[in-house]
Amino acid sequence: MQKILDYITENRGRFEADLTQWLSMASVSTDPAFAPEVRRAADWLTERMKELGLTTRLVTTNKHPIIIAETDPVPGAPTVLVYGHYDVQPPDPLDEWTTPPFEPTVRNGNIFARGATDDKGQMLTHLLSAEAWLRTGSKLPVQLKFLIEGEEECGSKSLYELMNGEYDNGKSIVEGLSNDIVVISDSSQFGPGKPAITYGLRGITYYEVRLTGPSQDLHSGAFGGAVTNPANVLCRIVGSLLDADGRITLPGFYDDVVDLTSVERKQFADLNFDDQEFMDKLGVDGMTGEKGYGTLERRWARPTFDVNGLWSGYQGEGAKTVLPARAGAKFSFRLVPNQDPKKVGAALAKYLKSMLPMGIKMELIDRHGAPGSMVPLDSPYMAAAAAAIASGFGTKPVFIRSGGSIPIVNEFSSRLGSDTLLLGWGQDDDNMHSPNEKFSLDDFHRGIQASAHLWEEIGKIPAKGNG
Numbered sequence: 001m002q003k004i005l006d007y008i009t010e011n012r013g014r015f016e017a018d019l020t021q022w023l024s025m026a027s028v029s030t031d032p033a034f035a036p037e038v039r040r041a042a043d044w045l046t047e048r049m050k051e052l053g054l055t056t057r058l059v060t061t062n063k064h065p066i067i068i069a070e071t072d073p074v075p076g077a078p079t080v081l082v083y084g085h086y087d088v089q090p091p092d093p094l095d096e097w098t099t100p101p102f103e104p105t106v107r108n109g110n111i112f113a114r115g116a117t118d119d120k121g122q123m124l125t126h127l128l129s130a131e132a133w134l135r136t137g138s139k140l141p142v143q144l145k146f147l148i149e150g151e152e153e154c155g156s157k158s159l160y161e162l163m164n165g166e167y168d169n170g171k172s173i174v175e176g177l178s179n180d181i182v183v184i185s186d187s188s189q190f191g192p193g194k195p196a197i198t199y200g201l202r203g204i205t206y207y208e209v210r211l212t213g214p215s216q217d218l219h220s221g222a223f224g225g226a227v228t229n230p231a232n233v234l235c236r237i238v239g240s241l242l243d244a245d246g247r248i249t250l251p252g253f254y255d256d257v258v259d260l261t262s263v264e265r266k267q268f269a270d271l272n273f274d275d276q277e278f279m280d281k282l283g284v285d286g287m288t289g290e291k292g293y294g295t296l297e298r299r300w301a302r303p304t305f306d307v308n309g310l311w312s313g314y315q316g317e318g319a320k321t322v323l324p325a326r327a328g329a330k331f332s333f334r335l336v337p338n339q340d341p342k343k344v345g346a347a348l349a350k351y352l353k354s355m356l357p358m359g360i361k362m363e364l365i366d367r368h369g370a371p372g373s374m375v376p377l378d379s380p381y382m383a384a385a386a387a388a389i390a391s392g393f394g395t396k397p398v399f400i401r402s403g404g405s406i407p408i409v410n411e412f413s414s415r416l417g418s419d420t421l422l423l424g425w426g427q428d429d430d431n432m433h434s435p436n437e438k439f440s441l442d443d444f445h446r447g448i449q450a451s452a453h454l455w456e457e458i459g460k461i462p463a464k465g466n467g
Helices: 002-010 012-023 032-051 120-135 157-163 230-240 262-270 275-282 295-301 341-355 380-393 407-416 441-458
Strands: 055-059 066-070 079-085 105-107 110-112 143-149 181-184 196-201 203-212 304-312 326-335 361-370 398-402 420-424 438-440
Touching (some): 002 012, 002 120, 012 032, 012 110, 012 120, 012 441, 032 055, 032 066, 032 120, 066 157, 079 120, 120 143, 143 157, 157 407, 181 407, 196 380, 203 230, 203 341, 230 304, 230 326, 230 341, 262 295, 295 398, 326 341, 361 407, 380 420, 407 420, 438 441
Parallel strands (some): 079 143, 079 181, 196 398
Antiparallel strands (some): 066 143, 105 110, 203 326, 304 326
């Protein structure tokens, strides 16, 4: 390993230059105006992979291309699938950036740019670690496969289509992605100097409800009290979905919820999470949530309901006495492993229908959903990742769960039969999806080193025969 680590150290400046160049490409996937920049970012990564001798192809889709690449097979050794994305969130609001979002700038040891930590910087660590193995003449102890998409920030539609055989002359890529373990770095450490392995993700189910009352807005004085107000109904329905103890009121919602074990609760408690520091960082003077659970338990391992958007009536300056004709809300449930998004959706539709008064019509739109996921803590791949991170970061990682959702993880589990290692090199305050997104350059380099060790550690595990 020493010559590999020496190579990483010697090329520190060039690795940062590569990252800077890639971050300067405005690969915003959701806005068609950025399509040329999205393609430029895909082409850049494709060329880098080809230069390293990887068998690489760029798959054209109806939207943004998908990059598939692999190193040579290693008989008898595991195959690792590295997943990531090269697309980024829109940079708005632009006036809140200290420096332009696509002009990468280094300040206080961090590189600031859209995509720095989500996910260009983190994903690049795995390609650069592979470079260190290949360029030093070292034999990679595993086969690496890369699946890098350009639509993660807008739903991954093309990737799902590709896996269903809608491109490549109708041939699904599932067989070509066979592997022993998936590696994703698109998350965070527990804190500065506290690397983490995420072993559980919450699922999600997201809805939009639209209520319609009269055929047009009405005068609230002339018609109020006689005509059902959709905005009033919306407030009542949305407010009823949580009780005073922070529990969700849908009948049967908790039937499939698996509670935390005593071991997990102790693990979370031993992390010594500071509630006051957390509140100070968020700018709030108090917190609420499900009764009987701590902050980390609520964020990582309990189901939740949150309104994501509300609209109705007059929104302009001053007053307008209107009884609105329409009202709507967007909301989501975060689910824990074992909960079924479809079952939750059926219960929700029945509940909302029972709450509708006369004079109101409802449209319920299911936007998307995915179940939660868990990786066994006693997996040999977990042990390999822990050893690699300890070598790369100089300290043992902690094991955490995440309140977020990564739907593709469930796809890998159901379609490929693969568990996923979620190895985050970022920090909670890296401003993912927000102005002034950043990534610690020290963590960038530590991530490259940990990744290089990871291939060695996984190579010690007998292959399952999936690669």
